[in-house]
Amino acid sequence: MADAILYLFLDQVKTIIDKAKKEVKLLVGVEDEVEKLERNLDLVLSVLADAEEKKTTDQLVKKWLDRLKEAAYDMEDALDEWKTRAELEVKGTENAANCQGKVLLLRNFISCFSFHRLSSRHEVAVNIKEINRRIDEIVKEKDKYQLERRKIELPKRPETSSFVDVSKLCGRDGVKREILSYLLGGNSEMDAAKLIQTISIVGMGGLGKTALAQLVCNDPNVKQHFESVTWVCVSDSFDEKRVAKAIIQGLEKLSGSAAYGLESDPLEILLGRISKSIEGKKYLLVLDDVWADKCERWDSLKVTFNLGAAGSKILVTTRDLNVASMMGSFDSQIIHLEKLGDEECWSILRDKAFKGKDKMKSREDLEEIGRKIAKRCKGLPLAAKVLGSLLHSRSTKGEWLNILASEIWKLNLAQKEIFAPLLLSYYDLPHPVRRCFLYCVLFPKDFVYAYHHITSHWLAQGFLGSDPDADLELVGLEYFNILVAHSFFQDFATRDGYIFFFKMHDVVHDFGKYLAENEFAMEIVQTDHLSINSARHRHLLVMVGERMSFPTSISGAEKLRTLVTYTGKDALTCDALRSLFNHCRRLRLLDFNWPDGPDHLCNEVPEDIGKLMHLRYINLANSKKLERLPEELCNILNLECLDLKGCRSLKHLPESIGKLPNLRFLVTNGCFALTHYPKDVGKLTSLRTLIGVIARADRNDGTEFSIADLGNLKHLRRVWMKVVGNSIDMEEAGKAGLQNVEELWIYLPGEVEEDDIIEALHLPPSIIFGFSDDYWLNPRGGFGHPDWFKFNSPVY
Template sequence: MHINFLLYTWYHSLAKCIYEHVSEETITITTYFYFCYFPIYINMAESFVFDIANSLLGKLASYAYEEVSRVYGVYKDLQEIKDTLLIVNGLLLDAECKKDQKQGLREWMRQIKNICSDAEDVFDGFEFQHKRKQVAEASNSTRAKVRHFFSSSNSLVFRPMMARQIKEIRERLDKVAADGTKFGLAKIDIGTEFVLQRRELTHSHVDVSSVIGRENDREEIIKLLRQPHGRGDGDGDRSLCVIPIVGIGGLGKTTLAKLVFNDKRMDEVFQLKMWACISHLDDFDIKLIIIKIINAASASIFTPASAALSFTLAHKENINNLDIEQLQSRLRHELSGKKFLLVLDDIWNDDRAKWIELIDLIKVGATGSHIIVTTRSNSIASMTGTLPSYVLKGLSQDDCLSLFVKWAFKEDEVIKYPDLVEIGKEIVKKCAGIPLAVKTLGSSLFSKYDLNKWIFVRDSEIWNIEQRRDDILPALKLSYDQMPSYLRQCFVYFSLYPKDYTFFRNDITRLWVALRLVQSRNGSEQLMDIAREYIDELNSRSFLQDFKILGYFGTFKVHDLIHDLARYVAKNECVALDSLTKNIPECVRHLSVVEYNSIDTALFPKSRNLRTILFPIKGKGLDKRTLLDTWISRYKYLRYLDLRYSSFETLPNSFSKLKHLRFLDLSYNIKITRLSHSICKLHNLQVLKLTGCVELETLPQWLGGLISLRELFITTKQSIMPLTLFAKLNNLQVLVFYKCDNMKFLFNDTQQLTSIETLIVESCGSLESLPLFIFPKLQTLVVSECQMVNLSLCNEIPIQKLMMNHLYIARFTGFLTIPSWIEGVVDTLETLQISGLPDLMTLPECLTTMTRLKRLWISGCPKLASLPRDFHHLTTLKHLYIYDCPELYLKCQPESGEYWSIIARMTTTSIEILQRVGVTKSSTLKVKYNIL
């Protein structure tokens, strides 16, 4: 305690000194907190409670909550809760910084988290009752209306109960708000971009001998800097090139920039070299950046370090009080006519207008001047770069081991401990090529020769190993802290999945939507579309890897260290159950089973807090009906229930108790023969997946009770799908039929389903017709392995225009050409995938008139030997993928191929030509072109 107090006093004094005396920099409140309160060793932190409270604020402001509150006359109470929560939210920002210094603050924050969760349960319950009332009123059954009148859902009965629950929530919030002031917390109103830490300022010096494995990267960047100047800033000016270096935190972007900056060859190329770290400038303050560049330019003139430092400090005092007009004049004077190299290290801000403003001020140098930008964000790299981003990769295993040995052993000691080196080889594997992770683990073992300590590090998650401020976990957490609140909320759920898991984009986004982590910004946007934008943003911030998107579909993985970060942040909020799990905390809200043999009934918490139960491992599900009964009776607040690959013949009638449930996955339950009608009482259910339930006789008659249903996946033995089953599902957007072997006709009526946007029909071998006119708003169509369907007749009754964005046609024999109705989508189609069509001989000529086509995927078409004329007219095409089409493969070869001249003229950024050699795909010969 005494040591912590001394550390706190020392940090506080340092911060005060910096805050009062470093006048040339604006010290933000976040920087002040960082210096004051960030401990030398970081501890396991609670979930960022501010994000949870902020998320509830968004939900309380949603149309659904406001509508229900007005109907039941409690709108004023709802607003009062929002006002109090806003106050509490402001106090939470201060509490996050002081929780290690003030006893009782952690408990106070835990109470707020519980209140927010309870409030969400209360309001979700009200929303459910409102939907239940709507279903009863829409029913033609007098019995149903009478039953509703005498039930607790009757507003005369329900309103007083609702008022009592709201009053309890409001009183609990008022109390914690009052308690917050007792702790001396200050209300901080700086919006959702508040962060707890900042990276320290960087400098340009580097000890080259300490850097391992970046020689090739250095040479590649230097090659770019020395090549003839061909491209400018993107606006017609060829005097300035910008090279972005992008990658995950801890990868060594700054180190690489230093290696290039200090290379003696750069002194021969550039008259002026400048280094400016701007990571701490949240708002990309142009004035402060100009001051930094002027100071760097002035310091670059002097060789002796002392003279440069003396001049720079004096110069700072002279220019600090200049206004922006005087500063820009001084800047242009310093740079004008000189060929310069400027490094802008660690850019976080993505305000393009400010970036252009800065570039306009500094593009006065001589032709050949360059800027190197380092950033963790792909979108910032794209915004700043005039050349393609240099995407920094991880180190090789050999380089990682060399670096690890350098940090773990004293010089010449490594030969004494061959056993430790062998364990070290296993330790560096978990670092996945990230130099900072290697350094972190190596440093933690420096001069420790106890075999057990090395084994502990090898077998532990990185987030369980003590970390200093400059180690890998704080470096990665900085990226997490920089994310907006809505992304931080979503990010933690990666911890529910095992490492090296292949995520399907639509699966993780469904989880986020089910947990109401996604809010429409204007009330009209589709939640899944917003969630997919979240995925794109996480990828842009270098959190994802192996990111592959093909229109509606997409997959990715999460780096092992990012997975560790997610587990670190989630703590007890999310638990992945495996064979090492000895107990599950009562406060857990989201649970996954990543090792099937680890299921132990006694482990599951008795509290009713659980919101998510997930089985992410293929082929492993629940086979204990008694455990399912326990879950249903105990966890009444479940939002997401994944029962894939389970073994039940029927489902319990008690399912209707799960009134908060939004996602139910029963896929690949090969024993289930019928569904309980109680499922149709789940009025909040948004996604129902019955994929691969091959013994399911029929769908429930009262399916229309699922008034919130957005996605329905069906496998059934029915031969005809009555349209009346779907007529009342006004919110249904995604409809999937898979292995409906007996189904000959999709629907027995010509009535249109105007809400359907995505239709997937796969492996329905008896299906004869696919009437697209029933789906006038169809945007995505997937038809695969339905041999009896004549796709040429899919649009028998003409409609004015097809609105399709994504079209996938796969695994058809006897398919000679693409249906002519594709001409109706030339103005809208963005994705076209054609695969597994062994008899396809030609592509439609209208393909070259598709004005929005971005992705074209052709695979498994061995007889396809030609591309349409004017193929290079596809100016919007970004990705072209051709696989296992031997004729096209030969004709697309560089220089020698018939179509090479066409491909070379295309503006497509990525072209992949792959051809199978031998039998297996693993022996594929791959040729990849990047046309820029």
């Protein structure tokens, strides 16, 4: 919704203004405009809360907020450009002044540079003035809608923790027994006809169909009864080829490059492979969240499944009764999942709300109100869980009564029964956390989110703040825990008490898309041209079709901030990259995703990447043809994350990499052709995470990064390090200064002994420390993933 976007953007705009006024001289023609903008921001913020409430019933107010959001986006981009150009000018002048003994050349350079600087100032000033005019008009219109000024009160943040949901399902014991009887029982008529029995769980979103299917599949009797259990997340549209690939992955336990090898196979080959895998085996296939689609798409797959042994079963979850019939379930094999009773909803809500509060004095007073709130759940366990999480942070009778009496229950919402409880919980989030939640809907349903990946995206978007000296990674953890505490995430994969992977309920995903409206989009590319349909799309996920390359021409993407791609083999050429860099100048995040296996990227990144002055995050991981990065990359002063892991042909990092003052993450593990790190890495004083750093142990000269250079990086928290050299200079190694490092993994390919490196580094007692056996720097013994992660991972 607009409030999360606008509150955050307006706060960011104020931050940019304050920072620029302190650190750089205001550009000519900009100072008056900035002062005018500050006045308008204060006026907008004062009425924003009232406008947000009225937009649900007043379309004119909604359009007003939409226009304001677009102007806020444009203004933030303009001010960011203003700040960055000013910083580049300062650095350009400093570099020119450092040219000792070249007076004539210096004069010519300064003359040319000054002309360019004046031109840039004028360009930026005109842009800011035009956007300010738009904002001025929007602000003047606020009086038409009788918007009232209100004091902005951020909601109280809940107590947070990394607790994980238990697997019990309230009120579903009888249904579970019924499904188990179908799965474990026989059907002589169908077995004789060599037909596979299909059982369907049917019910509206939020009833717990997926959770029930998971509970059944994890039953020990089911695991013992079937030779294989395969889970496929279908969602939204039934793409028979995607489903076939996912089935093969599950049956053959494929991952990485082996799974990616399926991309180029036609459907007939995939079906033949399924037939071979299941022939003569008793299997259980689960198709989760199937939506209405064309019957013939299912029929082409279904014939293949009849080759399994007698007793094989298919379990389907769906919101649509017609889907159950299409999938071949007889009436007797369709389980209609009913709503829970009020008492069962109260049981779920109570467990969440009073978790860890058994001795709370006011519990009896709250229970009466809680039962009334449970009736508002309308029998939906997801609603009960969300409301219980919301009430957990409230301990007074007045706070619980406010939830019961909220006006949100009266709103005319899409899917009102489930969206109203979710909206209550959403409004309880601090505004930056709302933005983090909405961003997650950029990814498709059933997506397996990685904690470090999504929080680094939040950081790049500015959702965690912009203070280079702050521990923004801890802010990300705090925001994540708030969303966990509000039950917006589920299906957690943990290690040592920390969440590493998680998912989002499909109804929660629908809710997020409802709030975000047109801001996020997904495009499936089947041609060599990419056209963005709406100028309001700021965040885009692109799926490149099989045997297709990333488009070499792009239109409508001038305002795009985020581009996440899932591409195929040899899918990204230099021409495509050059077109992308020249057409998407406002990009803040560029994330290329591809499986670990085939070659993908051209052997070098075009110099045009230096034009992306707004860029904060770039992921080129597993680009196995990539050999070099241009020095122009180091002109991107705002860059915070550079992920190059698995770029096994990369021979050098840019020599001027030390000119990236805001870089917080540098990742190069798996870059096997990389022999050393430039000395200038020691100038990256904002670094928090350094994965794959190559450090010399035997000397500290002026060309290569050494262990002693770690001592300059005072903010480092995570270090995965390859130590090179056949000996260790104990004195130099003692300068590493790792007292603030929380996690350290070391790979020793040379003759340095493990005991010697431990002695030399003077490690703090609280550090998580260990050794690795290769340059991927995975800890000995590996991290591993829980069974559900392998079981439920979707295919993209």
